[in-house]
Amino acid sequence: MGSGEGGRVRRNTSADGPRLVGRERELLRVTEALRLHPAMVIVEGESGIGKSRLVQEALEVVAATGSRVLLVACPPFREALTLGPVVDAVRQAVRTRTGLAGLELSALAGTLRPHFPEWAHTLPPAPEPLADAGAARHRLISAFTELFGLLGVEILVVEDVHWADEVTLELLLTLASRRPQPFSLVLTFRPEEVAPDSLLLRLSSRLPGHAEVSHVRVTLGVLTVTATAELVSSMLDDEHVSEAFAAFLHERTAGVPLVLEECVRLMRDRADVVRRDGEWMRRALHEITVPPTIRDAVVERVARLGPDARKVLLAAAVLGYPADEHLLGRVGGLADDADPAPAAEAAVAQAVRIGLLTESAGGSGRVGFRHALAAQAVYDGARPADRRAAHRRAAAVLEAVRPQPIAKLAHHFRLAGDIARWCVYTERAADVALVSGDHRAALTLLHDLINEPSLPAEAVAPLVRKMPFLAFTDYARRTEAIDALRDVLEAGQLSATDRAAVRGQLGRVLFCLGDHAAAAAEFELAVPDLGEGTYIDAWAMTVLALPWVGPWPVATHLRWLELAERFAASCELLPHERLTLQVNRMTALLELGEESGWALVSEPAHGVSEPQVAVEHARAALNVGDSALRWGRYEEARTHLTSAVRIAGSNGVEVIRIMALVTLLRLDFLTGSGQGLADQARAWSENAEDPVCRLEASLLDTQLAVVAESGGEHLEERLQDIREEGRRRGVIAVWLESAAAHARLRLAAADAEAAVELTEECIRLIADKEMWIWATEIAPVRVAALAALGRHAQADRTVTAFAQGLGARNAPAARAALQECRAICAESRGEAGPAARAWGEAAQAWAQLPRPQEEARAAGSAALWARAARGSGRRGGRIGYGNRLSPRESEVVRLLLEGKTNRQIAEELSRSPSTVGAQLKSAMRKHGVTSRTALAVIVSRADPG
Template sequence: MLMLQGRVAERDQIDQMLTNAATGTSSALLIHGEAGIGKTALLDYAAERADGVRVLRVEGIESEMELAFGGLHQLFLPVMDLLGRLPGPQAAAMRAAFGLTDGVVRDRFTIGLAVLTTLAEAVGEGRLLCLVDDAQWLDTESVDALVFAARRLQAEGVVMIFAVRDGTRDATVKGLPALRLPGLDREEAAALVAGLPPYVLDRIVAEAQGNPLAIIELSAALTPAQRAGRLSPLALPETASPPSGRIQDAFLAQIGRLPAATQAMLLVAAADDTGDLGLVLDAAGRFEVSIADLEPAEHAGLVFLSGETLRFRHPLIRYAAYRRAPLARRIAAHRALAETMTTPQHAHRRAWHLAAAATGPDEQVAAELERVARWAGGRQAMSSASAAYERAAQLTPDPGTRVRRIIAAALAAADGGQDERCGDLTALVTDPIQDAGVAADFARARAIVELGYGRPAASSRILLECADLIGADRPDKLPSLLGDALHSALSSGDAGLIADIAARGQGGLVMDVPARLFGGDLPGGLEALGDLVRAVREPEAAFMDLLLAAGYCHLVADHETAHELAAAAAAHCREHGIGGWLPTALHLLAQVELALGRHDEAAAHAAEGLRLADYCNLAHRAAYLRTVTAMLAAVRGDEEQARDLGEHALAYTRGHEVGRGAADALWALGLLELGAGRAEAALVHLESAGRQVGHPLPAMFLVPDLVEAAVRAGRPERAREPARLLEEWARTAGRPPIAALARRCRALIGPDEEAELHFAAAVQSHEGGIGFDRARTELLYGEWLRRMRRRTDARRHLREALETFERLGARPWARRARAELQATGEAVNTADLAAGRIGRLSPQEREVVRLAATGATNREIASQLFLSPRTVGHHLYRAFPKLGVSSRGELMTVLSTPS
């Protein structure tokens, strides 16, 4: 194939992927480059090489990229019968997404998991090749679901290859191994057009700039005189247009030589996204043409036809066929397709075709598009919902309704994690808003943008100003306005602003809790928090109330309740497709898991949240997630990663006055220094962190590290006041985790004759906990006992600490515990400690084994971990020999036995 000239390495890579699939190894690849560079040719090559392999293929179409799940539906048409094999929730979600039922998609991640399961089922006993061409023009929801699956393929024998054109604003395939196609060199390019005179060849190669399609099409467009060498300067201008423009010109000329009836057929086919030949013929019949008029295009190699489908040879041919037609003909084509699409299944496509045919304001079409937007929102397709609202606004004659729809588009964009687009849409609203409810929604949209790209305190003030302005007219809007304002204020760390919002009281319990906690009424705050927790456990509780309640519980060290509520908040985000808030919920969940000593879970949730935040360019949320990941790296003693993440987060949070985030970043850096034995540097970071939050309560978590750093640095006087505040808080809160840390601090800064009493009480308060905090208390107690020359007593505590540190991978702390244990005279076999059977498993293998031990099936495990059942089976196959077991029934015994 000519378009594969010079692509030896790329073909070898595809061959290797297909070979690996034969042994059950899945893989994914993103091929990207400019138009005409050979992406489609490589996909065609993969399809040709897939001997005995099932092939699924879809091609993105620019004019249809707002049709939610349209691309996914086209890809899975050949395997729709497999939906019956999916677990019930997955099958229901897929049928709802495809419009086959009236149900709603309550969880976008269920769609992703359903795609993963469908791909695994489609493999059968062989292999599967999934090709996605022009993915930049596929609808966002389909791309997200396919990429979700591609990143989780492991042991299914599936190969997924995406092709994306560079330079397109909507290219959304991220997180996959990427292969960029460069232009061909002169020797490779010359092989494409052998027989041209050197002068003409040089001109063609120079004009095409190494683009193989441009080389082929430009040479094919030459007249016989030009091919012979009589090439005038006007034929190929010295100032070349981009290769894609030249390619378009060649296609335009080729289409222009076809009969008018054939051009009409191609126009209707280009305006359609379904590839349904029958539908295209029905619509084209309104132009008095028939299937026979497609013959010239088929003979010219512009389209491929089968019994039921029509496919263009190259996406640029479709584009040329559409753009070549005058506007009136394009409008007529869309109108014809709309008139043909009369079934409920095509209702959303019909609305978009009507919109494409509209030449001015049209409330009837705008209303249909708004219904499409609500339909898309009900299926968690927030990007498509936003696009439909925006186009509806453009067609709306009434100014007030137009503004309402623009703001709805902005909020849908924000829910989908598109804060930048949300900002672009809010900028379109320039006139005063008369409707109080719409004004509240506009304030929320502006605040989201400010929180994402500006300063959280400014975001809070936008919402407060709106609350003051519309409160009398729309008191029902106050809870959401004040709840969002409080969330931003908490992020800023501005205690005065937090108190100002909370003191207004219109938000009920969700405001009463911080008003009391930050106002000095700690017992009242804890009582109000208990009432709030009971309220948010009700099904109708507002999402922001749930998120804030989880944060308050974490703040007062009720970590178990905080974990329950944070997990519920994350589940709510997934269920309702509000991807913009999911990184925030995952950040809180990871923080709580870190406090509970569940480091593997914390790392997984923080990594997921960071991927989502970076994917959507949500810098504010990404900064917070980096602080959790930095903290985990500090615990492990991974200095390079901890410092890189911590300093990255600190640069952003300080620059945007995100006080809480800056405090967390400094805390991570302080913990890193403390673990490395650099107590003075740790003290500087930790004291600076305390100054960032503006109130003693959020700084309480820093105190145990600050006290240890101050004592080790020989500055115990700098720890006395923080330790006193922590002790006072512990007495009021009555939480064992806080009590344990307060006692530990008293033991460190008090006289030796009182130390043992406080250490023993701290260990007792930690009872039941096996996390990092308890291990550090055991370590400090053991160190003190050894200094008191009570070596036998010290060993028990040091062993407990060492085992936990080893299990958590907390290398600096394990080294310290090991050294202390050796100093007591005990011989420590480092290899035995590190070689526990569970420690031989990878993190994902551990998760699979943990769930399998509970009796969960492979399908149930796959649903929880977002894997395919085949990959779950693969992990168990690898884990059994490492654990020395031969059946699932033995797993619980292994997990309950100390390594």
């Protein structure tokens, strides 16, 4: 099919687009779903595969039903504005209305003011900003959901959802989860662009299981050779395309429709395919060069155009969304405010004619690239200076638009090299993100700002103050951001006040990341720079009052609390800030073991309407529940923790809700209630966002494995890892409890030396800080290990210090542990009667909590020593059993002689099988035998009766 001779040859200049081919089955599925209301349609596939084309075809098919359709796309901007595509959708929906007038909006709609400043006069007053991201997002999402319902939207199409901000994804997830679903949703995305932790994965997993919603998920693949031939034919007046030519193109374009389309257009531009005497001809295949990428194809096509058309194409690529001829002309440098410029109109017409630009649906008069890949190819192919100039012109035009497109302005000023104005609009975008509860986006924007070398020193501290410290928990760049804050401090250019603000914010970040020790160091360094005092300063003081922050004794923490009170008195505080400081004070007192803290505890809140206040009530309920658990006031703990789950769940405060749920699991474990604890603990240990929450869940998961004897030799390794992480972070409760659990395993294995070593630093910490309310789990196992080694005087001193440290506190858990320590000491002295009574009192104390595992252990020891008392009376003097069997070992051996297995012995004595195994091992060692049978024989001979 060469060009031949004797005929008139002309190049084709038509821009006919190809038909939709090879997608008949997918199109039928989507259109049938959209005809049924509501529907959830997800179309996924790689770039250029035809997702948008499929959706457009489906919408044209269902257009006859009169459904109200909104179609928006998520732009690939670095500074993507929170809920930007959703805001665009709302503006589309009200384009035919007079703003929002006439809609029956609730007070919730006041949350929308930052997003729709042009309608502020018709919206309710803005509510008070929320510090908690989850609560703010929850409130905003509810407002948008209400608004969509009032606007009568029937089909919402959101394209390129892989570029959506987190709050947009949360809104879509909320809409998809509502029953009944309010309207049909159509989403397109590229799987390769989706992050592993993206909410989009949760959204796409919601498809099955709801009969009232039509669910369709379409994955588009590459075209076959046959479909390739059909697509090429549709671009060549439906002329026949040979199998060889189709196979040739398929091999070089991998069957991706957009690449095929651009390559065919390029071949027509080159005259690789020509029309001769009414028939399409092509060169020999070996003479045709097909670009390996769409970028190469588009760049070659653009190079064949005149300078004006190239300027218009670059303008369209710079803008990144469909625009009218006048805007494209101004951004391209071909027009100004006064002159629409015929040159711009002609250039746009040429770009449309050759198929690089296409008109938007609905006759809007706006044009844009058919696909983002083509736009990117044009952008990358332009000179850097031309790109900067186009961005500068785009920013100048958009600054005059009302309302100002903040994210677009930040984007253009940055790429234009105008850093000062980029900073202005980026900060405004961060402010919108903060108000909307998109704290991760706000943190990203603020992080970028403080990293800007040209930013004046005096501008840094206000930006740092805005950084939402809770967002650092799951922020991928948190290490880099923390280093940036430290760099700001080390630069030495901040005033004392600003230095205190930055250091205080760094301390808050570290505290929320669970690194309490490092946080305390930063707060302490900030104190000399504090002036008259601000809310943040007072907040920092209340944090320093917490007993696990810093190495100080209780008296020092109480002084921090007094200082916080003085700072707060000198501040002008908002109501929710005052409530926050009150909750912090109450928490500090309870954690310090101060009875006065209980006087500050109020009844769990019900029906709290103000979100900011609700967040503090949820936090208060969580903290009181956690403290009540530590004190051993379990009924109060359950009441407050359940309240925390309820309030946090109702207000979208997910972090507090999950913390309360994990703490409730801990309470269930201690009290012997609840089922499926292991599965729940394991799930939270893997999935909870908060690092301390994950750590606590990991500890509980391991403790449950110890009880179930399901962890094997890895249990001690797991406990060691948890202990070291808890110690490093300063999470004292986790450190002490994991050390106690590990020490019990060592003691059960007759390795008392290791048990003492594991508890050494823990008990020293408790003594140095005078925090004996923390000794509930660690003191009994330490005293038992000391007694097993014959270090009776040291065990007695520990018990005395424990008793004096508790004083008259009403701390039932610590008092039960103290009673168990006394019982262990009586046992070690061989005082059968006193040991029986002490163990009985310990069993009763544990039962009142209740702690059934500890109660059973104490009751078993009480019964053992009661039998010993009846048999031999009181034996004087301290004992170290040496090579003689201890009473507990004797009891195990007695049941062994009755033919019972380890598990049966464990059940009868209310001990764990591992403890029974360790006691039998110890008995065999003392009798010089290596088997259960030999032990039974030698004991029977020694005591045949």
